[in-house]
Amino acid sequence: MLIKLSLRNSRHQLKEYGIYIITMIISVCLLYCFNSFVFSEMFQKVVALFSISGSSGMKIIVVFYSTIMVFIIGWLISYMLNFMLRKRSAEFGTYLLLGMEKRQIVELYILENSILGVISLFGGLILGIGITNIFNFFAKKISEGIVIVLNGFSYNAFFLTLLYFVVLFGVLTISVGIKIRKLKLITLINYERFNEAPGMKDLKKGVVLFVLSLLGGISSIFVLYKQPLEESNNNLILGCSFVIICLFLLYYGICPFIFLCVKRSKSWKYKSGNIFLFRNFANRINKITIQLGLASSALVFSLLFLSTGISYGNNVMELLQLNPFDVVILHKGEKTSLRPYYEYLEKEKLIDDSCLYNLYTTNRTAIMSIRNEELDEYFKREGINIEAKEYLYDENKWDMYIKYSDYNSLRDMLGYKPVKMSDDEFMIHCMPYLSKGIQEQVSQKKVDVSSLKFIGIRDEEFQQYDGYGNGQEVLIVVPDEYVDKLQLAYSMLAADLTASVKISDLEKFVLKFDSLEVMETNIIEGTEDSMTKLSAKKGVDYLNGRYVLLATKVQIVLAASLCFLGTIMSMIACFVLAIHFLSDNLIARQRYAVLNILGYDKKMLLKLFEKYIFAYYLLPIVPALILGVGMAYVTVAQVTKDFFIIPVFTETLGITLNILGVSVLLIIMSFIMYAVITYLLSRKEVFT
C-alpha cells in the first residue's frame, strides 16, 4: 500500500513541484559538468603545468570551487526538501489523523523522495553529458579540430557526481525524515503557518557592516592594484578574500543603511507603494543574505574567469597571427637540404604553397643593438626586471639577413604586396614596436648598417616573434648577391598547408622522418652570459609554426577551461537567484491580493512587482560588476603583459577594455535572460 501511495504521490509531486525537480536536475547537471571539467585531460595538463612551476594556486582554486559546488548543491537540495515538507505538512498531519504511524509516514516520505531523487539524478546526468558534448563540439569547431575541452563521457565525473548526489540527497532526506518524526501532530498541521519573523536586522549593526563591506571592497582593489605581497598568487588570494568579505557583509548591511537614509524622508515614506516595496525587498534580502553573497561572488568570479579566459584566447590569437606560416622547418648551421620534407608534403597533397630559403648572419650588431636599446627602455618603463640581452637567443645576437628574392617569395605566400628594391639598396623588416626607433637611427645614419642605401621598413607579421623564425624581431633584406659575403645561419622551409590538414597528419609527418622533431622549449639552453641558445642536436631539423603552436600551447587549454568555469559560475548565480524568487510566489500572491483589496489596481500592482524584481536582480549584479571589473582589469592586464615579454600590442588599454566589455556583456546578457524568465514565470503565478 505504501509503495502505491508513494508512486501516486511522486507523480503528483512531479506536476506540482516541477520547478524543484528541474532545480535538482540542473544541479546534478552542473555538478557533472564541473566534475567533467576537473577530470578532463585538458584541465589535468593545466594543473600539472602550475605544479611544475611550483604554484599550488590551481589546486587551491579547484578544491575551493569543488567545496563551493558541493555546498551549493547541498543547500539547493536542503531548501527544496524543506519547502516540500512545508507544503505537505498538512497532508502528513492528515495521514496521522487517519491512523498512520509516524514511522510509516517517514518511510513514505523517504520512498517518494528517493523516486524523485533517482529521476533528478539520471535526468541531470543525461543533461550534463549532453551539455559537455555540445561544448566540445563548439570548442573543436572554433579551434579547427585541435582542442577537445572535455571528455564526452567521463567515468570519473559520472561516479563522483553519483557519489556526491547520493550522499547529499540521502543524508538530507534522512535528516528531514528525522525532523518529521520529531514534529507533533499539531505542529505538522500548522507547519505552513510558521513564518520566519520578518523585519530589519539591528539598524546600527547593519550600518557598521555596510561600512565594513565598503572597506573590504576598497581593500580588495588596493591589494590587486598595488600587489603589496611578494607572491602574485598571494595577492590574488588576498584580493579575492576581501571581495568575498565585502559582498557577504554588503547584503547584511545594505537594507539597514538605506532605511536609515530614507526613514526621515516623509515624502518618500508616504509616497504610493514605496514603503511596501522597501519592506518587502528588505525582508527578502534579510532572509537570503548568504545566498546573495554566494550569487554575487559567483558573478565576480564568473567575470574574472571569463575575461581571463578570453584574454588568454586573445593572446593566443595574436600569437598565431605573429606566426603566419602554418609550418616552418629550421635547420641550424651547416648547409643542408630540406627538400625531402617539401617533397613529402607535396606528395601527400598537404601543401598549398611553400618556400625553401636561408637566413644569413655576420659579426655586426648594428640593428640588434637598436633592438636591445628599445627593449631595455620598454622594460624600464613597464617595471620589468630583465634586460634585453636576457631575452635574446645567442645565435640571434648578430644582425640577421635574408635574400631579397626569398623575402618577396615569402611576402607572396602571405599575400603581401611585393617590395621593389634595386641592387644598391636594403630594407628592414621588423616587429611594429621597433619600426620608429630603427627608422630614426638608420635613416639619420646614426647606425652604420651596410654600404647599401636604406629604403625603408616593413612591419607586417613575418614569423619574427620568439626567435627561431625570420630573425628575432628584426631582419635585414639585402640584394641576393650580398649574401655571398655572409655566413649561413639557418636553412628554412616555410609552408602553408591545405585547409583539410589535421594535427594527426603532422604527427605522421614527424614520425616519417627521424631527423625531424617538434620545436619545444626543452631544446633551449642557457649560456654563460645569460643568453639562451638552441641546443640543437646534430643533424636534427626542427618543426615550428602555427600548427605546432596550436597543438602545444597550454594557454589555449587555459582559455577554454577558464571560459567554461566562468560560464558555470554565472549559471549558478542566476539559478540561485531565480529559485529564491520563484519560491516566494505564493506569499507574494497573498500580499498583492491584500493590496488589491485595499485599492491598488492591477496596473499599480504590476508596476510595484516590476520595480521589486528589478531591484532584486540589480542588487547582486551591480557590486559584482564593480568588483569583478576591478579584479578582471588587473588580471587581464597582467596576463597580457606576462604572455608577451616584448611589446606586441601597440595599445594594451584598448584591448583590455575590449575584453572586459565582451565579458561584461556576456554576463549581463545571460543575467537578463534569467531575470526575464523569472519575471514571466512569477508574474503568471502571482497575478492569475
Add this chain to the structure above:
Amino acid sequence: MLLHVENLRKIYGTKYNPTVALDGIDFFVDEGEFVGIMGASGSGKSTLLNCISTIDMPSEGKIVLDGKDVSKLKDSETAAFRRNNLGFIFQESKLLDTLTVEENIFLPLTIQRKQYDIHNKVKKIVEQLGIDDILMKFPYEISGGQKQRCAAARAIIANPKLILADEPTGALDSAAANSLMLTLEKLNKTNLSTILLVTHDPISASFTNRVLFLKDGKIFHEIMKGEKNNIDFYNDIVNVLSFLGGRGN
C-alpha cells in the same frame, strides 16, 4: 441612505447545475448605522459582503453606494472605488507581515493621490484605538486582538464611507472579541462610521443597531436594537437564531 441593495442575486455554477448563493436581497443602510448580517454557513453572508465590496460581481440586481451603482463598475474601476469608499476588517486581519503596525495603518493613504498629514492622522486614530504603544512592532510581535484593532485603524484611516467587517472576531478569544466590538461600537458612535458587520456570533451582533438574518440566500428576518441594551438585544438575536434553526416550530 448610504447603501441600497436592490434585488441582488448571485448564482454560481453552470446553467444546468446552478447554485443560488443570493436570491433577491433587498435592504438599505443609512449613514452612521451599525448593521449586522447573520446566518448559518452557506446562507450567503460572505457572498453578500463580497458583492458589496466589489470583490465579486453580482449576477443580477443593483448595489448603490452613495449614489453610485457599483454593480456596473468596470474591472479597472473597482480598485479605485474600494480605495476611495471602503474600509475592510477581515477575520485574519490580513496585515502585511513585512510592514510595521504604523506602516500597515497608513498604507491606504499612500495609495490615494490626495495630500494628507499622515503622521497626525495615524496618531489620532491609534490613540483612539489604544494601540499607540505598538506602532513600531511587526504583526508577528502582537496579539490577535491587537492585530484586529490595527486592521480597524487601517480600515478607518482614509475616512471611508462604509466599513465592511467580515467575521472580525472569528479568530479571537472572548476578551479580545469583546474589546474589538467595543472599539467598533465606539467608532460608530464617535466617528459616525457606517459599519456592515458579518458574523455568526450573537455576542458580536449584539453591539450593532440592527441585524439582518439571511437564510438560503434571502433576508429571512430583521430586528432593531432601539433603546435595548446589549444583553436584551442578544436575547432577541438568539431567539431568532433558534427559530432559524427550526426550534421555533
